[in-house]
Amino acid sequence: MLGGIALVVLLLKVFLVSSARVTTNAELSTEAGNSLSSDGELHTKTNSSNCDLSRYPQLEGRFENLVYAGKGANGCVVLANDKDNGNVEVAVKLSKKAGKLASWHSECEQSRSLHEKACTAGHEQLLLAERYLPICLEVGGTDDAPFMVMHAAGGKGIDAMQSKLRGEYRVSVFSQMVGALTAMHGIGLSHNDLHDSNVVILSKPGPLVAFIDFGEVETLKNANYGGGYKQDENLLARQAAKLADCPSEAQFPFNSEKTHDHHKQHTRKKALMTCLQDKWGKDEDEASFSDFLQALGAVVDEAYKHELEHGKKHNRNDVTKTCVKTLYHTAFVQEHQPPLWSLFPARLCAESGSGGQAPDHWLPPAEDTDKRLDDCETACNSCPDKTPMYVCRDGKKQGECKRKPWKNNDKRCASVCTCRE
Numbered sequence: 133m134l135g136g137i138a139l140v141v142l143l144l145k146v147f148l149v150s151s152a153r154v155t156t157n158a159e160l161s162t163e164a165g166n167s168l169s170s171d172g173e174l175h176t177k178t179n180s181s182n183c184d185l186s187r188y189p190q191l192e193g194r195f196e197n198l199v200y201a202g203k204g205a206n207g208c209v210v211l212a213n214d215k216d217n218g219n220v221e222v223a224v225k226l227s228k229k230a231g232k233l234a235s236w237h238s239e240c241e242q243s244r245s246l247h248e249k250a251c252t253a254g255h256e257q258l259l260l261a262e263r264y265l266p267i268c269l270e271v272g273g274t275d276d277a278p279f280m281v282m283h284a285a286g287g288k289g290i291d292a293m294q295s296k297l298r299g300e301y302r303v304s305v306f307s308q309m310v311g312a313l314t315a316m317h318g319i320g321l322s323h324n325d326l327h328d329s330n331v332v333i334l335s336k337p338g339p340l341v342a343f344i345d346f347g348e349v350e351t352l353k354n355a356n357y358g359g360g361y362k363q364d365e366n367l368l369a370r371q372a373a374k375l376a377d378c379p380s381e382a383q384f385p386f387n388s389e390k391t392h393d394h395h396k397q398h399t400r401k402k403a404l405m406t407c408l409q410d411k412w413g414k415d416e417d418e419a420s421f422s423d424f425l426q427a428l429g430a431v432v433d434e435a436y437k438h439e440l441e442h443g444k445k446h447n448r449n450d451v452t453k454t455c456v457k458t459l460y461h462t463a464f465v466q467e468h469q470p471p472l473w474s475l476f477p478a479r480l481c482a483e484s485g486s487g488g489q490a491p492d493h494w495l496p497p498a499e500d501t502d503k504r505l506d507d508c509e510t511a512c513n514s515c516p517d518k519t520p521m522y523v524c525r526d527g528k529k530q531g532e533c534k535r536k537p538w539k540n541n542d543k544r545c546a547s548v549c550t551c552r553e
Contacts, residue, residue, distance in 0.1 A: 183208035183226060187277050195224065203228075211284055217269055218477055225280040233271070233278040240268035240280060243346060244480060249319040251481035255517040258481060259472040260315035264308070264342055266476045283476045285342045289329035293339075294374060300468075301339045302375040303412055307468040308341035309371060313364060314460040316343070320452060322355030324348040326367045327386075340470065352451045357438040359388030365435035365454060368428065369404060378407035392440060401432050416464060420536075424464035430455045461518070463535055471531045472516070512551035521551040 183203055185191060195212035196219070202209055207227045214222040227236075250261035266283030273279045287293075290305070297305060309331060316323055323330070325348040334340045348356075356362040361370075370384040382403035405425050413421040434455045459465060511523045515533035523533045524545035538548045 183228070185210065185224070185226070187226075188273055188279055190272065191224075191279070195222075206232075211286075214269070214281065217281075217479065220475075220477060221284040222269065223282045223284040225282065227278050230276045233273065233275040236271045236278055236280050240271045243268040243282075244478065246316075246319070246321070246346065246349075247478045247480050249321070250315070253319045257315065257318045259474075259516065260311055260318065262474040262477050263472045264312035264315045264476075265346075266342055266344060267346075267478060269478060283478075285332055285334060285344055285476075286336075287332040287334040287342070290331040290333060290341075290371065291328035291374075293333040297333075297339060297375070303468045304470060305333065305339055305341055306368075306372055306375050307465045308470070309367060310456065310460050310465050311469050311472075312341055312343045313367065313456050316349075317352065317364070317454050317456045320352050322350050322352050322364050324350055324356045324362055324364065326364055327361045331367065331371075334475075340475070342475070352454065355451065357442045357451075359439045359442070361386055362388070363435060363439060365431050365438075365456060368456075368459070369401075369432050369435070372408060372428065373404055376408055376411040378404060378411070382407045388439075397436055401429065404432075405429060420463040420467075424459075424462045427455065427459040427462050431459050461516075461535070466516070467529070467532050467534055469532075471533075508549035508551070511549050515551050523549045523551055525549050 183200070185195075185198070194216055195210075195214060198210055198212040200208070201211045201223065206229055207225055210224045210226070212222060212224060213219045244267055246265050246267055247258075247261045250257040250265075266285040268280060268282045270281040271278065272281075290309075312331075313323075323343060323346065325345060326343070330343060330345045332342050332344055334342055350356070355364065360366060366384060370386065372378075373383045382400060384400065384404070405428075408425060408428075409421070413425075416424075431454070438451065508523075508525070511525060511531065512521070515521045515523050518535065520535060520537075521533055522535075522537050524530050524538060525547040527544050527546040529538075529542075529544040532545075533551070537550075538545045
């Protein structure tokens with residue numbers, strides 16, 4: 133099992149346990165006096181010299197745009213841009229207590245294994261890991277003064293953000309959840325704790341999804357198949373119904389159900405498919421959307437089958453993959469998933485995912501029409517490494533990748549790059 137990584141997430145209130153996560157909000161950047169100079173000295177009344185980056189001479193000059201994020205009983209967190217890791221935004225955790233170095237090394241190695249497995253699983257899995265899975269980057273210092281550098285993944289949980297999502301945002305967020313789950317199931321791992329706070333909508337650059345808190349990760353063979361939010365695949369049916377504002381009969385439960393009612397499950401699934409057809413399918417290619425519904429239905433059926441067989445040895449020994457990856461490769465998900473920007477690069481492979489950096493601000497394709505992608509090679513880098521692949525260069529669907537050629541009369545895309553044939 134992969135261990136959790138402790139981080140400060142609510143300023144001056146609580147020190148939470150999470151893996152590669154800092155949740156930021158307006159309070160984090162506005163508290164008077166909480167800032168750091170470029171030399172790493174902390175200028176704030178923390179009542180503890182242990183929150184001073186100047187204790188770590190090996191970090192001198194490494195970070196830019198430092199901001200004090202908060203402290204808890206065991207340590208402090210500073211947000212910054214890491215020049216040693218492509219200027220990505222990171223959270224630097226400083227321990228206020230000695231004796232943490234060995235355990236932090238162990239936790240960091242376990243977290244990094246998510247990206248290391250993606251390195252060996254192929255280019256697409258690396259793109260997905262660098263897009264959706266924030267991890268620990270480094271542990272250093274001494275046992276008296278250890279430090280940990282992690283990807284910063286500031287944002288709010290999916291349910292807290294749901295009411296603020298409109299139209300294309302909702303379809304995009306769902307497609308991203310499929311991508312994030314594929315990032316894990318595609319390397320044979322299960323998250324096992326996808327409650328609403330662990331599926332985060334990042335605060336910047338836009339409505340982008342990330343998974344956090346990898347403290348209960350297991351192989352698919354040893355995953356939780358007991359139903360409810362602890363069973364990974366249930367996330368998709370549950371959130372699809374919520375994001376599409378489906379009626380109560382199409383809603384899937386958050387917690388596991390004590391008894392199994394096959395008729396109720398069949399009726400609930402049928403209601404979900406009808407709702408999605410009505411809410412999301414009207415402007416979609418009929419054949420492509422039908423493929424999407426079929427693939428999503430297979431995920432729902434597979435999850436229910438695993439739950440029915442929960443605890444049986446033959447089930448736990450046989451699960452090495454799920455239907456999630458097939459759902460991810462449907463044209464509908466590929467069209468609505470934003471480009472696979474490298475939000476969380478870790479540089480653990482001989483190659484990088486090469487997803488490119490995200491823009492400062494991002495909106496769903498329906499609103500992102502200001503700039504044309506002039507370089508086909510750059511545009512294609514954000515697409516999955518599949519054959520064939522076509523990316524829209526200009527129009528409402530700019531930056532979106534498809535397995536099938538764009539239609540000549542598709543007003544949403546004015547120009548296309550052929551990436552792989």
